[in-house]
Amino acid sequence: MKQYLFLALAIIFEVAWAILLKYTEHFTKLVPTVATLVAYLAALYFLSLTVRTMSVGVAYAVWAGSGMVLIALLGAVVLKQQLDIPAIIGLVLIVAGVLVLNLGSKTVTH
Numbered sequence: 001m002k003q004y005l006f007l008a009l010a011i012i013f014e015v016a017w018a019i020l021l022k023y024t025e026h027f028t029k030l031v032p033t034v035a036t037l038v039a040y041l042a043a044l045y046f047l048s049l050t051v052r053t054m055s056v057g058v059a060y061a062v063w064a065g066s067g068m069v070l071i072a073l074l075g076a077v078v079l080k081q082q083l084d085i086p087a088i089i090g091l092v093l094i095v096a097g098v099l100v101l102n103l104g105s106k107t108v109t110h
Helices: 002-023 030-050 056-077 085-104
Strands: none
Touching: 002 030, 002 056, 030 056, 056 085
């Protein structure tokens, strides 16, 4: 079960660096740039811990898919970026795919 904690942390840090990236202003702002890089390295570190006991393909799919959905939602709420109907449908399909992987696949852990 530790792999799920590591995966959750990897997703949180992935979302953090992606949102922080907006505030770096093309890497000209020092504090947001350093925070972005730290969050990115933390995301990769926790993902590397995850793949020690979880299939790399499944871990990456869940990491990337969950991250995309959360970043899009935070972008809409925090950054006031609009989501149109096709974007919402796509995000729902990503969530469905992540759920199918986690609830139905026997390849999640090894």
